[in-house]
Amino acid sequence: MNRPADVSPLKWLRWYRKAAEPRLRLVCFPHAGGAASVFRDWPRWLPEDIEVIGVCYPGRQDRVMEPCVDEMGALTTRIADALQGYAGGRLAFFGHSMGASVAYEVALRLQQRTGSPLAWLFVSGQLPSHRVVPKNVYRRGDDAIVDEVRRLGDPDAGTVLDDPDLRELVLPAIRADFHLIGTYLPRPVSPLATPVTAYVGDGDEEVPVEGLREWAAATATGRFDHRVYPGGHFYLLEDPEALVRDLAGHLTTASAAG
Template sequence: MNQPAVAPSRWLRWYRRSADPRVRLVCFPHAGGAASMFRDWPQWLPEDVEVIGVCYPGRQDRVMEPCIDDMGVLSTRIADVLQPFAGQRLALFGHSMGASVAYEVALRLQQRTGGVPAGRLFVSGQLPPHRVTPDDAHLRGDEAIRDEVRRLGDPNAGTVLDDPDLLELVMPAIRADFRLIGTYLPRPPTRLSTPISAYTGSEDEDVPVEGLREWAAATGTAFDHRVSPGGHFYLLDDPEALVKDLAGHLAVGSVVG
């Protein structure tokens, strides 16, 4: 097996470690988001579930690294890091842009191993690959990007967008993420050999339930979905409810691997 070109410690942030984990839950943040959004999740999960956040280049302690604005490049590099875990009890969760990245990582792991890339894929706040609707905000400049961030309703974004010093620090990563998702074009989905659970907010106009259900076309096995109260960032309103639902799917005997 090829060793990853970049040490896993650069890409992965462990919010709970286990000497013998039953499941590793690897979490992918949204555009402009950081791995730290998952740091509180262990309190709602069994102790034998490791919780790992993916840290994209250009943010947190990687702020001086060049950002990646291409889906193929980003997902391939993350797959390099996660490949040693493939075929074990691995689960992937992604929100918004992170859901698309998680799907692409699972697809690459499946192509490399020829087996089950992960025990379950959780996708949140995003449409499946054949239904994505690329936004052109990245072509219209920083103000258009900021307007889109505000429209999506991230409750943590207001402080950053209104502080010139913070905005200058994080804007390169936000630009890169919006270009990445804006150039991620619709295509027929490749079916995963991994069950998929899909989530959206009841008031998320970008991810209506009828579109969410189409994630079923991206798996050759089990599919289920859940609608929670709230908008695009419903998971920040009540993270406990979401994580406890994930825990049910991660219960003993329910994860492939």
């Protein structure tokens, strides 16, 4: 299939495991300021026939010289374009924080275009679209954005932001992501024909458990569950194994169901 260069899968997707005959492809969406490489170790806790793919947003890692995308509709449309060729296969999405909202919006676009629902949607550290609370941090300048990143507790970003040279390199992407989530306004949930599982850390001040449970409205299948793990907003960086093994159990269920 011929595609415009800016929506080529090779530009947007990073394979951390390829399988000759994949049972499922798990596509993972990073948090604000995050990179696809946060998922590079996940294959060690998943069956060998499940591919692991990280989404690489513009403006970071090997795409650092590309213009960032700071609007949800523009970003998710381009990611859906890159993934559309795989929609006839078995896809599952995982997204954390901003990535959860991006994953949900991409899933909607693919379902509307192709009629093929995901095998599963996993969302983490984020509220559903009707409960999101946009913040205007992006309007208050770079120092406010950096303070917010530190408050949320991303250990990788915190280390990078301590280095003045690296800070200037990564700030454009963080700035764009904070604009994206700050302008993603609450709206009614459009249900997916897909099971949904939601995760959160028990110390996450951004996402109360009662709000997390409202992701149940995002599935038309009636199949929703949630898990709470020890830790804050970035609990999954503290103990990824527990989370990924739970994903593996759900993906085994999905593949058995065909």
